[in-house]
Amino acid sequence: MKRNYFVVAIAIAVCVVMFAACGGGGGGGGSSSGGGSGDGSVYYLNFKPEQDQQWQDLAALYTELTGVKVDVITAASGQYETTLKAEMAKREAPTLFQVNGPVGLASWDEYCYDLTGSQVLGELTSDEFALMSGSEVAGIGYVIETYGIIYNKALLSQAGYTQDDINNFADLKAVAEDITARQGELGFAAFTSAGMDPSSDWRFKTHLANMPIYYEYKADGIGSTPAIKGTYLDNYRQIWDLYINNATVAPTMISTKTGDDAVAEFVTGQGVFYQNGTWAYGDVSVIGDENLGMLPIYIGVAGEEQQGLSTGTENYWCVNKEASAEDIQATLDFLYWCVTSAEGISALCEDMGFVIPFHNNLPASNPLVNIANDYIDQGYVPVAWTFPTMPSETWKNDLGSALTGYAAGTADWEAVRAAFVDGWAAEYAASN
Amino acid sequence: MDKTLQRYFPVFVIPTLAAFAIGFLGPFFMGLWLSFCEFTTVQNATFVGFANYIKAFADSTFLYSLGFTALFAITSLVIINVVAFMLAMALTKKLAGTNIFRTIFFMPNLIGGIVLGYIWQLILNGILAHYGVALAINAVYGFWGLIVLVCWQQIGYMMIIYIAGLQAIPGELKEAADMDGASGRKRLFRITIPMMMPSITICTFLTITNGFKLFDQNLALTAGEPARSTEMLALNIFNTFYGRVGFEGVGQAKAVLFFILVVAIGMIQLRITRTREVQQ
Numbered sequence: 001m002k003r004n005y006f007v008v009a010i011a012i013a014v015c016v017v018m019f020a021a022c023g024g025g026g027g028g029g030g031s032s033s034g035g036g037s038g039d040g041s042v043y044y045l046n047f048k049p050e051q052d053q054q055w056q057d058l059a060a061l062y063t064e065l066t067g068v069k070v071d072v073i074t075a076a077s078g079q080y081e082t083t084l085k086a087e088m089a090k091r092e093a094p095t096l097f098q099v100n101g102p103v104g105l106a107s108w109d110e111y112c113y114d115l116t117g118s119q120v121l122g123e124l125t126s127d128e129f130a131l132m133s134g135s136e137v138a139g140i141g142y143v144i145e146t147y148g149i150i151y152n153k154a155l156l157s158q159a160g161y162t163q164d165d166i167n168n169f170a171d172l173k174a175v176a177e178d179i180t181a182r183q184g185e186l187g188f189a190a191f192t193s194a195g196m197d198p199s200s201d202w203r204f205k206t207h208l209a210n211m212p213i214y215y216e217y218k219a220d221g222i223g224s225t226p227a228i229k230g231t232y233l234d235n236y237r238q239i240w241d242l243y244i245n246n247a248t249v250a251p252t253m254i255s256t257k258t259g260d261d262a263v264a265e266f267v268t269g270q271g272v273f274y275q276n277g278t279w280a281y282g283d284v285s286v287i288g289d290e291n292l293g294m295l296p297i298y299i300g301v302a303g304e305e306q307q308g309l310s311t312g313t314e315n316y317w318c319v320n321k322e323a324s325a326e327d328i329q330a331t332l333d334f335l336y337w338c339v340t341s342a343e344g345i346s347a348l349c350e351d352m353g354f355v356i357p358f359h360n361n362l363p364a365s366n367p368l369v370n371i372a373n374d375y376i377d378q379g380y381v382p383v384a385w386t387f388p389t390m391p392s393e394t395w396k397n398d399l400g401s402a403l404t405g406y407a408a409g410t411a412d413w414e415a416v417r418a419a420f421v422d423g424w425a426a427e428y429a430a431s432n
Numbered sequence: 433m434d435k436t437l438q439r440y441f442p443v444f445v446i447p448t449l450a451a452f453a454i455g456f457l458g459p460f461f462m463g464l465w466l467s468f469c470e471f472t473t474v475q476n477a478t479f480v481g482f483a484n485y486i487k488a489f490a491d492s493t494f495l496y497s498l499g500f501t502a503l504f505a506i507t508s509l510v511i512i513n514v515v516a517f518m519l520a521m522a523l524t525k526k527l528a529g530t531n532i533f534r535t536i537f538f539m540p541n542l543i544g545g546i547v548l549g550y551i552w553q554l555i556l557n558g559i560l561a562h563y564g565v566a567l568a569i570n571a572v573y574g575f576w577g578l579i580v581l582v583c584w585q586q587i588g589y590m591m592i593i594y595i596a597g598l599q600a601i602p603g604e605l606k607e608a609a610d611m612d613g614a615s616g617r618k619r620l621f622r623i624t625i626p627m628m629m630p631s632i633t634i635c636t637f638l639t640i641t642n643g644f645k646l647f648d649q650n651l652a653l654t655a656g657e658p659a660r661s662t663e664m665l666a667l668n669i670f671n672t673f674y675g676r677v678g679f680e681g682v683g684q685a686k687a688v689l690f691f692i693l694v695v696a697i698g699m700i701q702l703r704i705t706r707t708r709e710v711q712q
Binding site: 082252 | 473474476557561674675678
């Protein structure tokens with residue numbers, strides 16, 4: 001028995017050593033971020049993993065120029081809310097974070113510093129990019145993005161068409177179905193896979209679902225609703241049918257397809273059309289700028305010949321009200337510097353490739369952004385982003401499941417309708 | 433020796449106890465308190481009484497997940513333990529290469545759940561693709577996919593425990609049984625299994641609680657698809673917590689109910705198998 005006790009004691013001692021080692025390491029890491037002078041510091045919890053390095057560089061530059069400490073931490077893709085929840089509970093909470101719009105704001109409202117009268121707000125080109133909470137300005141949109149159907153010009157002309165042949169849903173359908181009919185001869189499909197893996201499903205449960213919601217809001221003259229009617233659900237079905245039945249893969253297989261799969265199909269010329277936005281330029285640029293085109297997502301609504309691309313933002317900067325007065329001031333100064341100084345503007349517009357809704361925006365180097373601008377210059381009506389008004393993440397997930405089931409043939413369209421219409425009312429009621 | 437231990441035991445106990453308190457007891461009681469609150473971050477919680485529990489019970493997906501999880505736990509319990517026991521019997525025979533096989537069977541247990549989930553997703557979807565189906569479109573495939581995954585992961589581990597148990601059975605008992613002319617079947621049910629009850633207690637406890645607690649593998653393999661029909665309890669709690677604005681407390685309430693359930697099942701199972709253990 002004595003021997004046993006001795007063994008247990010040794011085991012515990014080993015644990016203690018491990019615990020001490022972990023504690024020591026953690027403590028060392030933690031204290032380095034705690035320092036700083038009395039002038040306040042900035043801690044930015046960044047949403048966009050694609051731009052992590054650029055933000056780190058910009059923060060370092062700002063510290064070098066002004067001596068104010070700026071920490072940038074980037075949440076892993078899809079983990080922003082979980083990371084934010086954890087970080088906000090810490091003593092060293094982010095001073096600068098972001099929400100995705102009105103629904104995201106509902107969670108974080110009481111943490112949002114009122115930005116009314118701040119210098120950075122004065123730099124906005126339009127009030128529509130300010131996120132309001134009652135009469136207070138809770139957030140400032142900092143990047144405008146656009147999505148539509150990106151297409152490969154070379155492949156489209158190989159199939160015998162140009163963009164001029166496609167000006168509404170009927171045209172798009174005719175072209176897509178013709179390509180499908182001649183798929184064997186042409187060697188490529190119309191659409192890249194509509195992957196419903198979580199890395200790709202947001203393109204359909206969120207971005208594509210924006211189309212029927214946008215038109216319903218427009219018809220009813222509203223900007224949000226507690227109960228969607230689903231007026232344009234048949235149009236949603238039409239476009240979804242077109243996507244899944246004229247694609248590189250069978251409709252039953254889309255649940256296994258990822259975002260990378262669709263990109264790979266697009267850049268290797270297996271599909272002509274790829275629904276995504278300006279942020280995807282880095283992924284698709286290998287086919288050459290001259291081959292990249294972008295079409296509006298037509299869903300067969302009357303008068304859609306004048307419809308443009310979908311443009312908006314779901315990225316709003318918010319300043320943490322709970323931070324100390326010095327930190328809040330330091331954060332506001334940093335933001336103002338970002339959107340006014342030559343270094344800040346160059347980082348945002350050139351290095352990160354953003355279109356920013358501030359006075360000092362630079363012409364874009366991203367050809368997809370230029371295409372988006374051309375649509376607006378030619379008088380096409382941009383489709384607003386309504387998905388920040390979707391009632392909850394659960395709503396999007398349920399809609400995504402229903403779309404997958406419908407495509408696989410295990411559920412009918414009624415399941416999609418129920419997720420879309422009934423789900424909206426239920427989720428709205430649960431969240432409010 | 434005893435004296436020294438008595439004198440120094442705080443040196444050994446306190447650090448671990450502190451770690452346990454900080455890493456487990458603190459969060460546990462905080463979680464209990466938060467299940468009665470509405471909150472966005474754990475710092476600013478407002479007390480709302482039983483409202484979260486009422487919402488948790490009103491949620492039909494929670495009860496569905498409970499049923500699905502129970503079915504899964506029982507199925508995996510039976511398959512894992514029967515197969516692990518048979519492997520242990522085979523690998524304690526005097527055959528060439530038993531050590532290599534023991535190592536091979538044990539190895540899957542060294543891979544993390546998320547990684548395993550994605551690997552098996554690729555494998556299973558790769559096979560199912562030949563038949564034009566996928567894991568995420570049929571709950572039956574999702575269920576059996578999960579079973580295959582956890583079996584592959586846990587059988588080796590349980591096998592090691594059973595091997596240790598088998599090797600601890602005194603040889604004279606077997607000899608005596610042989611002398612008395614007991615058949616193989618009799619020897620298994622009258623000698624081996626009763627003598628193995630301590631190992632069986634441990635293995636059934638581990639497999640049933642693992643079955644109920646399963647999260648990583650579920651998230652990575654099916655993520656609850658199709659339409660939440662393969663969503664197990666832990667994943668349901670996670671999705672509740674992050675799925676809607678203001679539902680953090682409801683997720684927390686479900687987590688407390690989940691804790692009570694797992695503890696209760698574990699206790700009942702321990703009591704049942706313990707009573708069958710025999711003293712040598």
